[in-house]
Amino acid sequence: MGNKQTIFTDEQLDAYQDCTFFTRKEILRLHGRYHELAPHLVPMDYTNDPDVKVPLALIVNMPELKENPFRNRIVESFSEDGQGNLSFNDFVDMFSVLSEMAPRELKAIYAFKIYDFNVDNYICKEDLEKTLNKLTKEELTPEEVNLVCEKAIEEADLDGDNKLSFADFENMITRAPDFLSTFHIRI
Amino acid sequence: MRRMSVFPQHGRALGNLGLSANEIQQEVENKTSELVSDLVNLSARARFQAIRSLPMAFDERKRMRNRVNSVKHSKTIIPANCRQQVSRSFRRFRAGLASAHRYLTIWHDTLKDIGGRFGTSVLSYFLFLKWLLKFNLFSLIINFCFITIPQIVHAPNISSVTGFRGLELLTGVGHFNQTVLYYGGYNGEVIASKPVYNMQLAYFFTIAAYLVLCGVSLIYSMSRSFQKNFVLETGPVSGGAWRLLCSWDFSVVNEKAIQYNKNNLAVQLKESLSERLQEKDKMSLSDRIKHLSLNILAWLISLGLAVGCSAGIYFLGTDQELAFSFNHNPNDLTAEASTLLLPVVVSLINLIVPLLYSLISKMESYSNPRAKIYIIIVRNIVLKMSILGILCSYWLNIVPEKVSCWESFVGQSVYRLLIFDFIFCLFGIFYGEFLLNVIGTTCIQSLGVPEFDIARNVLDLIYAQTLAWIGIYFSPLLPVIQVLKLFIIFYLKKISLSMNCQPPKHSGRAAQIQTVFIALLFFPSFVGALSMVSFTVWSLKPSDECGPFQGLDTPFHTIFNWTASIQGPPETNWVWWIFENVLRSELFYYLISLIILVITYFLWQITQGRKQLIKILRQQIVNEGKDKAFLLNKMQNLQKQRRESVSYSPQDYDQTPHFNPNWMNTLPLDM
Numbered sequence: 001m002g003n004k005q006t007i008f009t010d011e012q013l014d015a016y017q018d019c020t021f022f023t024r025k026e027i028l029r030l031h032g033r034y035h036e037l038a039p040h041l042v043p044m045d046y047t048n049d050p051d052v053k054v055p056l057a058l059i060v061n062m063p064e065l066k067e068n069p070f071r072n073r074i075v076e077s078f079s080e081d082g083q084g085n086l087s088f089n090d091f092v093d094m095f096s097v098l099s100e101m102a103p104r105e106l107k108a109i110y111a112f113k114i115y116d117f118n119v120d121n122y123i124c125k126e127d128l129e130k131t132l133n134k135l136t137k138e139e140l141t142p143e144e145v146n147l148v149c150e151k152a153i154e155e156a157d158l159d160g161d162n163k164l165s166f167a168d169f170e171n172m173i174t175r176a177p178d179f180l181s182t183f184h185i186r187i
Numbered sequence: 188m189r190r191m192s193v194f195p196q197h198g199r200a201l202g203n204l205g206l207s208a209n210e211i212q213q214e215v216e217n218k219t220s221e222l223v224s225d226l227v228n229l230s231a232r233a234r235f236q237a238i239r240s241l242p243m244a245f246d247e248r249k250r251m252r253n254r255v256n257s258v259k260h261s262k263t264i265i266p267a268n269c270r271q272q273v274s275r276s277f278r279r280f281r282a283g284l285a286s287a288h289r290y291l292t293i294w295h296d297t298l299k300d301i302g303g304r305f306g307t308s309v310l311s312y313f314l315f316l317k318w319l320l321k322f323n324l325f326s327l328i329i330n331f332c333f334i335t336i337p338q339i340v341h342a343p344n345i346s347s348v349t350g351f352r353g354l355e356l357l358t359g360v361g362h363f364n365q366t367v368l369y370y371g372g373y374n375g376e377v378i379a380s381k382p383v384y385n386m387q388l389a390y391f392f393t394i395a396a397y398l399v400l401c402g403v404s405l406i407y408s409m410s411r412s413f414q415k416n417f418v419l420e421t422g423p424v425s426g427g428a429w430r431l432l433c434s435w436d437f438s439v440v441n442e443k444a445i446q447y448n449k450n451n452l453a454v455q456l457k458e459s460l461s462e463r464l465q466e467k468d469k470m471s472l473s474d475r476i477k478h479l480s481l482n483i484l485a486w487l488i489s490l491g492l493a494v495g496c497s498a499g500i501y502f503l504g505t506d507q508e509l510a511f512s513f514n515h516n517p518n519d520l521t522a523e524a525s526t527l528l529l530p531v532v533v534s535l536i537n538l539i540v541p542l543l544y545s546l547i548s549k550m551e552s553y554s555n556p557r558a559k560i561y562i563i564i565v566r567n568i569v570l571k572m573s574i575l576g577i578l579c580s581y582w583l584n585i586v587p588e589k590v591s592c593w594e595s596f597v598g599q600s601v602y603r604l605l606i607f608d609f610i611f612c613l614f615g616i617f618y619g620e621f622l623l624n625v626i627g628t629t630c631i632q633s634l635g636v637p638e639f640d641i642a643r644n645v646l647d648l649i650y651a652q653t654l655a656w657i658g659i660y661f662s663p664l665l666p667v668i669q670v671l672k673l674f675i676i677f678y679l680k681k682i683s684l685s686m687n688c689q690p691p692k693h694s695g696r697a698a699q700i701q702t703v704f705i706a707l708l709f710f711p712s713f714v715g716a717l718s719m720v721s722f723t724v725w726s727l728k729p730s731d732e733c734g735p736f737q738g739l740d741t742p743f744h745t746i747f748n749w750t751a752s753i754q755g756p757p758e759t760n761w762v763w764w765i766f767e768n769v770l771r772s773e774l775f776y777y778l779i780s781l782i783i784l785v786i787t788y789f790l791w792q793i794t795q796g797r798k799q800l801i802k803i804l805r806q807q808i809v810n811e812g813k814d815k816a817f818l819l820n821k822m823q824n825l826q827k828q829r830r831e832s833v834s835y836s837p838q839d840y841d842q843t844p845h846f847n848p849n850w851m852n853t854l855p856l857d858m
């Protein structure tokens with residue numbers, strides 16, 4: 001098949017195909033989307049692996065992420081510096097994990113990272129309260145928020161340390177068969 | 188499959204244990220080489236899937252993949268560049284196949300849009316529709332290729348009695364009567380082309396093969412869906428935690444829809460909180476009796492309605508003047524139009540009675556909203572299947588004696604039922620959803636925008652598909668109607684959804700309800716259609732004047748004739764032998780049933796054992812947590828003591844653990 005694209009070398013495209021859940025055409029389309037986020041920053045020619053990172057503020061304006069309550073946490077979890085500046089590899093990674101072909105275990109790992117607001121490898125009560133506030137805004141009173149978070153930890157905490165470790169979270173995910181289809185962003 | 192540590196601060200976590208930088212690096216390197224050797228030992232496909240699923244950043248994954256490839260290549264004896272060329276072209280071919288497969292999926296963008304605006308549970312209705320469309324397309328293609336084309340090309344055309352009038356589209360008789368649309372348009376002669384083509388066998392085997400393939404595909408989907416969505420549900424589920432963390436739909440991108448979902452979540456959380464507070468006071472005895480009697484009353488009314496409707500249809504169908512008068516005079520338009528009465532009544536029942544059911548269910552109260560949905564589904568299925576059952580028994584018992592070409596008659600009845608189901612679906616979209624929306628927003632504000640009722644719509648699809656499966660034997664080109672219908676309904680429902688409806692409020696457990704729908708498509712729907720067709724083929728006498736099986740005792744006798752014909756020549760004798768002594772002997776079936784029962788028992792025991800194992804492992808997780816807390820505590824105490832007791836000297840100030848054997852002497856004396 002003649003490919004006249006000059007954005008990536010063939011080895012690069014092979015590497016992307018082997019290491020993510022996307023095909024060649026989808027990678028090229030993703031590059032197009034990445035480029036239009038910051039046209040003066042992102043080069044069209046990626047053959048020599050330029051070190052370019054698009055800042056958080058531009059990425060969360062994508063239509064797929066714009067209205068998502070967790071957009072900042074999603075982008076931060078996939079960035080190397082933790083501040084939300086994504087290189088193209090991180091960008092592809094993000095949508096690869098959020099695509100429908102990623103397995104449950106991989107999605108659980110990143111879902112845990114997203115809900116872990118203070119990045120201490122545990123989902124503690126404050127993390128749950130922040131999650132709840134993002135999901136319901138002003139609908140619930142502070143007492144109700146408190147009750148819900150306590151109840152959530154009580155249900156899911158297996159090892160009794162009053163916060164959810166990754167094992168607790170994964171245990172809960174296995175009992176939620178909808179998770180695979182809801183933790184999914186189409187691009 | 189061993190996993191690398193999840194968190195990027197891997198080194199830092201180890202550093203907290205007091206190891207040096209070198210030791211940390213050694214540890215990471217060990218883990219990496221273990222992972223690489225694990226990956227190398229997998230098959231190619233599993234290896235690629237495993238590499239893609241590694242929870243590391245992209246660059247590390249690429250490095251891992253290069254290492255695995257180099258190890259893999261060093262083990263083979265083909266020279267280097269040839270190896271790379273071959274493997275690269277192979278991988279590209281596989282990837283090309285995958286992307287081609289994704290091109291073939293129709294409606295990809297439309298489905299993405301629907302999912303983005305209404306969420307996954309509404310999307311599941313459209314995916315179900317697409318799946319049914321695939322069944323019908325497949326049936327259409329094989330029926331057309333194997334049955335219709337030989338008939339059109341080789342066999343003599345049976346000319347129609349009347350010209351084309353518009354009424355045919357609705358009633359299916361008249362001009363369509365003797366065409367290849369129905370069973371009567373085929374005759375069973377052996378076409379004398381180069382390889383002899385036996386139309387009887389072709390008809391029989393095509394329909395049989397299609398039904399068997401459908402059954403296999405349904406069983407496979409059902410078991411996979413069951414395994415994914417039901418099996419892991421042990422222990423208490425539902426409640427705040429999973430609703431909070433696992434059920435947020437990330438695929439919704441529309442602002443209004445997200446606001447709507449947020450409101451829903453808040454309402455559901457408030458409900459579950461108030462339930463928790465109310466759990467304390469149990470219901471009094473009189474309340475429980477009241478609820479129970481209401482439930483029983485509702486069930487009685489529903490079943491009564493179903494029985495009443497079936498009886499009404501039965502009497503309508505057997506009414507002599509209505510049903511059969513047109514048969515005597517094919518040019519009588521009014522008689523033809525009177526055959527439309529039955530489908531209209533059936534479709535009206537299918538439209539109105541489910542609404543009555545949902546009204547009835549409003550007066551009951553259930554502890555569990557899921558139970559409510561299941562009960563509504565059961566009642567609707569009972570209604571629809573009893574109607575279909577009555578119709579089938581009427582078609583199989585009464586019609587063969589009354590009408591000359593009875594299979595075509597049945598085919599025409601099914602055709603009419605399908606067409607009217609489609610017309611009433613259009614009415615439902617227009618009057619039901621559009622008008623309700625207008626009323627709800629302008630006149631009676633309290634009603635609000637109508638919700639998209641997934642259960643009712645899916646059950647309508649299942650009912651139509653049952654009809655299509657029943658009708659395949661009697662009218663081989665019936666899937667054309669079904670395909671056109673599904674296409675049009677997809678687009679109309681999508682438009683109606685965007686303009687008129689809002690997504691359902693209680694959308695939890697969509698995956699489990701999906702499994703229930705697939706199971707319903709298999710159990711009453713497909714099994715019913717299959718048993719009806721099997722009964723027709725096995726024991727009913729085919730009509731004498733038309734159709735491919737004229738003159739035989741039962742259509743199944745074609746198989747006997749065929750096996751008798753191949754009994755002679757020695758090279759096909761083994762087929763006859765297998766047929767006669769294995770497939771026709773009862774002993775064979777007893778043995779098979781016995782073996783299957785034994786295997787089922789073994790598998791059930793294995794499942795029980797695994798449930799025990801899961802319970803034990805869960806307990807182990809709890810214990811590990813307690814151990815970890817205990818050890819962390821002890822280590823913190825030890826470190827505190829070490830810091831208090833040992834004085835720092837410059838050469839000691841590195842990270843290697845410095846175990847002081849005299850630590851006991853350094854404790855304060857008053858401890």
